Amino acid sequence: MIEIVDPRGVAVVRTLSLAVRPARGDLRRVGLLCNDPSVAHGTHHFARYLRIVRRALTDRLGAVEFHEETKPVLTRAAEQTQLDRFHGWQVVINGLGK
Amino acid sequence: MIVEDSIGARRDEVPGAGEPAHGSRWGVVWPVIGKNDDVIDARGSGKTSSDALLPDWPEHVDPTEWPEFSYRFDLTDGLPTFPPERHRVDALVAASQRDGDEVIGPIPPTGRSATITAIAANAAMAGLQPHLMPVVITALEAMLEPRFNLSGLVVTTHPAWPLVIVSGAAVSDGGFATGESLFSGGGARANLAVGRTIRLVTWNIGGARPRHPVQEVLGHPGRLAYCIAEEPVATPWPALHEARGVDAPHGAVTVFGCDAPHSVIAVGTAERAELMLEQVAEQIRAAGNSNTHTMGETLVVMAPQWARLLARQGWTRAMVQDELHQRAARRLGDIKRRGDGTPAIGHDDRYPWWPESIDQSNPDELVASTWGPESIHVVVAGGDSVTFAAVCPGWGTYGGFAVTRPLPVAVAPAGTAKERP
Numbered sequence: 001m002i003e004i005v006d007p008r009g010v011a012v013v014r015t016l017s018l019a020v021r022p023a024r025g026d027l028r029r030v031g032l033l034c035n036d037p038s039v040a041h042g043t044h045h046f047a048r049y050l051r052i053v054r055r056a057l058t059d060r061l062g063a064v065e066f067h068e069e070t071k072p073v074l075t076r077a078a079e080q081t082q083l084d085r086f087h088g089w090q091v092v093i094n095g096l097g098k
Numbered sequence: 099m100i101v102e103d104s105i106g107a108r109r110d111e112v113p114g115a116g117e118p119a120h121g122s123r124w125g126v127v128w129p130v131i132g133k134n135d136d137v138i139d140a141r142g143s144g145k146t147s148s149d150a151l152l153p154d155w156p157e158h159v160d161p162t163e164w165p166e167f168s169y170r171f172d173l174t175d176g177l178p179t180f181p182p183e184r185h186r187v188d189a190l191v192a193a194s195q196r197d198g199d200e201v202i203g204p205i206p207p208t209g210r211s212a213t214i215t216a217i218a219a220n221a222a223m224a225g226l227q228p229h230l231m232p233v234v235i236t237a238l239e240a241m242l243e244p245r246f247n248l249s250g251l252v253v254t255t256h257p258a259w260p261l262v263i264v265s266g267a268a269v270s271d272g273g274f275a276t277g278e279s280l281f282s283g284g285g286a287r288a289n290l291a292v293g294r295t296i297r298l299v300t301w302n303i304g305g306a307r308p309r310h311p312v313q314e315v316l317g318h319p320g321r322l323a324y325c326i327a328e329e330p331v332a333t334p335w336p337a338l339h340e341a342r343g344v345d346a347p348h349g350a351v352t353v354f355g356c357d358a359p360h361s362v363i364a365v366g367t368a369e370r371a372e373l374m375l376e377q378v379a380e381q382i383r384a385a386g387n388s389n390t391h392t393m394g395e396t397l398v399v400m401a402p403q404w405a406r407l408l409a410r411q412g413w414t415r416a417m418v419q420d421e422l423h424q425r426a427a428r429r430l431g432d433i434k435r436r437g438d439g440t441p442a443i444g445h446d447d448r449y450p451w452w453p454e455s456i457d458q459s460n461p462d463e464l465v466a467s468t469w470g471p472e473s474i475h476v477v478v479a480g481g482d483s484v485t486f487a488a489v490c491p492g493w494g495t496y497g498g499f500a501v502t503r504p505l506p507v508a509v510a511p512a513g514t515a516k517e518r519p
Contacts, residue, residue: 002161002164004158004184005187005219005222007216008155008173008302009303010213011210012209012211073496075247075250075497076247076496076497
């Protein structure tokens with residue numbers, strides 16, 4: 001028998017609190033954090049796609065106010081300053097556009 | 099503990115839970131929720147969540163069973179490995195001149211911490227010689243710089259992977275090959291073991307598995323091991339790190355996220371510098387290259403003979419970079435088209451990452467493939483016989499940008515270190 005060393009590294013403890021889920025009827029302010037529009041052109045145009053998303057959410061939730069921002073680079077996590085602008089919005093949907 | 103995944107499936111409903119460990123599910127089932135309703139990030143929670151999905155580490159194995167053990171525990175991408183035996187790992191840690199518990203950083207996508215010991219265990223699996231540990235650690239530290247965007251690079255759909263380029267004194271000290279078969283290791287253990295260690299670190303610590311979560315569409319053979327070294331003698335120009343302004347008496351490591359090499363041969367150029375460089379530029383500005391649409395950086399590797407032919411005609415590396423930048427441009431109307439073939443030059447067709455200086459309403463505008471001359475990294479390496487070059491397109495504007503770091507110590511094997519000023 002040989003002694004072997006675990007090559008899988010060390011897990012880091014990170015405890016997060018769950019956000020409170022708003023009741024369906026209370027959901028009025030929705031943030032949309034979008035990836036960049038580079039992959040959506042022509043009939044899949046990004047602006048058109050977002051209009052469809054907004055319309056679908058409005059149809060399901062009623063009158064909804066949207067705050068929409070696009071990440072500068074789709075492959076990078078959003079900077080904290082950008083995330084801060086979503087503070088106070090009830091729900092944020094991210095990853096839109098790809 | 100009852101845990102749930104992010105879509106509410108109970109842990110005991112997770113496919114394969116409780117089965118002998120195999121596959122890659124541990125790297126993707128996160129976050130999980132503990133019974134106290136705290137979210138416990140499965141990329142890190144001691145022994146309570148992510149490790150609960152990892153098979154228990156046995157600490158001892160029969161050496162004859164290691165190959166099957168390594169596959170059963172999903173410790174390799176398919177290529178065989180050496181067992182990370184304690185005494186080998188200890189020797190690698192000692193050679194690093196760092197503490198075994200020191201954390202280099204979180205390795206994406208899981209974000210598990212890369213301790214020196216864990217890196218050494220992967221190095222042992224790759225057959226890395228102890229004196230090369232500083233090369234691996236320096237490369238990983240460079241890859242973890244934010245501008246490199248490793249977390250994006252390892253999972254992107256694009257076929258790019260971190261290429262490790264060793265330059266300067268470390269090339270001969272470390273036993274790296276710079277000649278024939280450069281991109282497939284050159285027959286040198288050092289090249290392949292360094293590249294292989296990087297791969298295994300991202301596999302075992304980072305959990306970068308195909309499909310979940312790596313979305314790379316076609317893949318890249320360099321993912322198995324991607325490390326080259328620059329020719330230190332038969333070159334007319336200073337070392338890569340010197341050109342990039344890095345003082346490195348022990349040599350340096352440059353990491354660059356890039357495609358597999360696209361070869362270019364100087365046939366039909368009468369060995370005239372401008373025509374040879376036009377041949378390279380045509381490869382850089384190819385219509386389907388990511389750079390052509392998003393700019394960024396690219397790598398050009400020139401065989402020593404090619405570089406000397408240019409140098410004899412008075413060309414410095416900086417002149418080559420500038421010439422390639424000027425030539426590797428395309429007409430905007432040929433870069434972006436609509437379905438009917440006409441140039442895509444409307445307001446909604448604008449690429450937001452292109453600089454304001456580009457008139458995106460003008461189909462005749464010439465658009466460079468890189469941000470500037472300095473974004474074209476020129477390396478001299480390869481067999482010294484035929485005038486071949488290679489272009490390794492970068493990951494466009496998204497990341498993988500070249501990072502160069504000096505090696506902190508000489509990498510010569512024990513007892514052979516040379517005195518350096």
